[in-house]
Amino acid sequence: MEIQHTNVSYTWGEPGGDETDETWSKPSQTILIDGCEMRIRKNLYNALIAFCQSGILGPIWIDALCINQNDIEERNAQVSQMANIYKNSEEVIVWLGHEREYTRTAVACFQRLPITRQELLSDEHVVSRDKAFASCSFTDLELIAMTRFFTDHAWFGRTWTLQEMWLAREMTFMCGTIYASVDVILTGSSIAHDSYSTRSATEDSQRTPAITWLMNFTYDLVAKLRKEVDGTSPSPLGFEVGYHRARHATDPRDKVYGLLAISDTTTVDNYMEPVVADYSKPVREVFSIAAAHCLLNTTSWRGLSYIGDHSRYRIPNLPSWVPDYTQAIPWRLLQRRSEDTFKTATHQQVCIEYDINSPYTIYSPYSYFDTITAVTTAYWEDIEGYSQMIEILNLALNPFPVNTSGGDNALSAMARTLTADQAGIYDYDSYDFVDQFGEMTYGMLWLGISNHPDMAYQLVKNPEASLSKALSFIGIRDREDLLSSLLRSYRQIYKTEEQRKLESKPTESPDQSLKVRTSLIQLD
Structure with missing residues (x-):
């Protein structure tokens, strides 16, 4: 009773x-x-x-x-x-x-x-x-x-x-x-x-x-x-633990155990036994189980999105793939759609294996990670300027190549990977995020080289050659796929000097309705 x-x-x-x-x-x-x-x-x-x-x-x-x-x-x-x-x-x-x-x-x-x-x-x-x-x-x-x-x-x-x-x-x-x-x-x-x-x-x-x-x-x-x-239905435990990292608990293990009753503690295909409270386990193991639970309930590496900066961790000796759940993450990241908060450079799904008897290691037949850490911020603000764009471009392309599949190109792969921070802000049905990313990338690079008179002159004469040189200047070499992606939307706008005389009146491209106003300038 x-x-x-x-x-x-x-x-x-x-x-x-x-x-x-x-x-x-x-x-x-x-x-x-x-x-x-x-x-x-x-x-x-x-x-x-x-x-x-x-x-x-x-x-x-x-x-x-x-x-x-x-x-x-x-x-x-x-x-x-x-x-x-x-x-x-x-x-x-x-x-x-x-x-x-x-x-x-x-x-x-x-x-x-x-x-x-x-x-x-x-x-x-x-x-x-x-x-x-x-x-x-x-x-x-x-x-x-x-x-x-x-x-x-x-x-x-x-x-x-x-x-x-x-x-x-x-x-x-x-x-x-x-x-x-x-x-x-x-x-x-x-x-x-x-x-x-x-x-x-x-x-x-x-x-x-x-x-x-x-x-x-x-x-x-x-x-x-x-x-x-x-x-x-309740959300998976791995999601709940990550989402509520800003909340406090006297015992760090309660960051996980304090959410068991309102979460789905099972995993896809019952790969792991349901998580239960066990205060005999150390904090390191409890956090590793929660992180594995998150990864096993996804088909991508998005569970690694919130790893954060290991130098700020309070819990010692955590594996590189396990977040310190005592560390809060920016609220803005929590507002992103969960399926977009982390994406690899390709559309391929990943397979993750985890053995509860070896709680500090994860395996994947497709990928191997030695150390995972936060390298740079991903906020886009006007005050940051083109230097951060160049930093992130280099981070993405050097030394690791971007391998794509199907009809994908390097620019769209970079857009998905580098703009994960922006996921959920826009309605993808009405906003072409990849094209907008391309315009921003092109604009940032142009802004960077415009401070160099010789490179600016070359951009007007031959955009393809000068952009290739500009990319090389910032450490990106032999990337014809990226160069082609950047120039694809602009070939009819930026004609070379031989194709279009610089005039002081508006001109119209024969196969585009976009009007381009140019000024009479002196080319030495």
């Missing part, structure tokens, strides 16, 4: 995320359980006091009290039961900590917004949200309060609380003596999130971890509520 109970979702440490204060991070308060004293952490103690004062009575399930954290076997067993524990509870109370000076203002602003859950979950949510926001005329102080409600509370950025939110049938948020429903929190987070979602790549790189909490939480809450309506 199931006992009706309430679950508490809270952070073990300081509610604002300060992990340096030991009065919060270690048990410092004493309570009585069946006449026996037990030491608990301060945030849980504050929650219990608030529950008593508010008339919230048991049965209440609390992880720190119901699981012996020092018994590995019990931890393993209880983590595997987490889905049932939360799904069978009448309600989950989210304890955010004591009320702050802006809490009442923030919640009151959330409640003022004239928008429903159905509107926020609909395809027209942007229009509805903008209309609701415009009707409220919030002051700057109110907007700051609304944002701080999410960025100042560590609950919104923890791994375990994400799973607890997804599993809850009903939720009530509690901050001191202030209560808020899921719908109120959904409305507030959507508005606060919207003020950051359109920022540029430069601003994105300056975003604080707390803002990332807000961005992640909004997407996750919307996904949870939509799942309740349409019943979508």
Whole structure:
């Protein structure tokens, strides 16, 4: 017989995320359980006091009290039961900590917004949200309060609380003596999130971890509520672990185990046994299993997209193909379509083999990787100029050749590989990404050589020869396929001096409608 109970979702440490204060991070308060004293952490103690004062009575399930954290076997067993524990509870109370000076203002602003859950979950949510926001005329102080409600509370950025939110049938948020429903929190987070979602790549790189909490939480809450309506299947564990790297966990292994109950823990063709919690395994092995799970559920190497910079890793001795899941990745990368975040230079699928008895090695009949690491950034900003384009061109073409198949050419292969960072921004049905990449490549190279008078002169006289020389100048030699790809779209625009006299009036190519305006210049 199931006992009706309430679950508490809270952070073990300081509610604002300060992990340096030991009065919060270690048990410092004493309570009585069946006449026996037990030491608990301060945030849980504050929650219990608030529950008593508010008339919230048991049965209440609390992880720190119901699981012996020092018994590995019990931890393993209880983590595997987490889905049932939360799904069978009448309600989950989210304890955010004591009320702050802006809490009442923030919640009151959330409640003022004239928008429903159905509107926020609909395809027209942007229009509805903008209309609701415009009707409220919030002051700057109110907007700051609304944002701080999410960025100042560590609950919104923890791994375990994400799973607890997804599993809850009903939720009530509690901050001191202030209560808020899921719908109120959904409305507030959507508005606060919207003020950051359109920022540029430069601003994105300056975003604080707390803002990332807000961005992640909004997407996750919307996904949870939509799942309740349409019943979508859970995502693979490897994807979830990579997607939620910005979330925090006291035990690094919980970056994986804290997501088991809301993920698909199987692999394609059941190549691996379903992942289960086992706290006897070292962090290195747990992360390797998660990375292998990600690779085995794909037909490409896109699972390697988020490897990152090994010099910044916190977890020692990780294999080169395994990400450090304690390291966050830029939010902008998380917005890309998962199938496009990493592509090799060809369309061929890859085959990956993994043996759980040798957890630190992956095999592929087609490819061999000694070391994989991040070499350069992939943001495209006007301020970066042509030098970064030349750097990436050299990185792609030298010393490794680009081998293509079918009717592919070197330019399209490079476009797919080097612009993976841009995946998902454009609608591929209406935007010819490869051609646009070619135009950008040509323009960047022209900008680079235009600073050299001799090379600029040669470009006007004979584009093909001068571009070949320009490519050689930056270290790309004997690449006729690349040169042909670059020039293909421009042969009718840039005629040689012998084919077209430079004039001061517009001219029209006989087989193109594009008009080209030239100026009368002196060629010495």
